[in-house]
Amino acid sequence: MPTAPTPAGAAPEAAPAPALALEDLSWSVGGAVIVDGVTLAARDGEFVAVIGPNGAGKTSLFNLVSGLTRPTRGRVLLGGADVTRERPHRRTRRGLGRTFQTSSVFGDLTAEENVGLAAQARSGESHRFWRRASSAAGPQTAEVLELVRLSHRRGAEATGLSHGDKRKLELALLLARDPELILLDEPMAGVSAGEVGELTDVIRAVQRERECTVLMVEHHMEVLLELADRLAVMHHGALLAFADPETAMADPQVQAAYLGESL
Incomplete structure (x- = not known):
């Protein structure tokens, strides 16, 4: 059935706000720049892998998104709402969930x-x-x-x-x-080699079943390349590339920055 034409003079339907948008997000401590002007937008239901060596600013970025750290510049938006000044529990109520590098259960x-x-x-x-x-x-x-x-x-x-x-x-x-947005900070840390495959399957099933947006920091590149729709590549706090895995890994800047370094 053909789509009805948009009436003359009618405003086009606005695109939905991304699940997460970061605008020039920066954080400095004592003059040292930890996160440097990160701008990106993650779509609803998208799986984004955040990669980079130790010290690249990945966990610091998650702290800014979840509200544990207040940025020195820039904004954090969840579903189009500016939450830059909101405390972590308020962001949780908006649908943000996060795990940490160390297990936290009763x-x-x-x-x-x-x-x-x-x-x-x-x-x-x-x-x-x-x-x-x-x-x-x-x-x-x-x-x-x-x-x-x-x-x-x-x-x-x-x-x-x-x-x-x-x-x-x-x-x-x-x-x-x-949650509508989940941040996973190195979920494979400390997990035995025999359990990595099943945990990867569980993360994939969770994301597909709940249709939530996932950002994940992980050093197991084979896991990230299997799960991710896009890679956010960080280096010295800055975002070098934000693209599908093949495009990101082929980026000359990414290759030059990580020559001889383990992701």
Whole structure:
């Protein structure tokens, strides 16, 4: 069926705002520039890999996006809303979720209880700690644990999980809050070689199932090239390239900057 023509004089429909937009984002400490004028926009449902050697500014960039650090210049926009001055918990309410390089779960609670508490926090309910945390679990908890392939470990205490399973549980805690934008900071750090493949599959399944936007910092290039729609290549705090993996890796600036350096 042919598309109806736009009426004469009608304004064209505005394009949706990107899930995340950074505008000239910069951060300096004591005269040292850590993040230098980063400008990029990540579309809804896009997977962006942020790469660069240690000291390139990747985690500092995530700190600026999540609100842990206040920029010295520039803006952060989530879904078109300027959140540059907002605190981390406000950004979380807008749909931003983040994991860190070190695991952060309640070790003495089960996987199910961990996710149940995260779901309860999203609902705005306060948890009464004299009750069992499992009382917070519900259908959403079971669904999230299944998505990250932890259903069979739902009754296990988090402290007894393998490092790879703890990473899955961290993802589950984020998903219980139903985020629209997820920042993953080196999720493979400390994970055994045998668990990397399954964790990669879980991250891919999460992104496709929830149709969320993902930004991920990781040193396993084979993982990033498998998952990413675009690469954001950082060097000395600046953004050298932001393109599909093939184009970014073929960029002369990228090749020159990383000659002899491990990404």
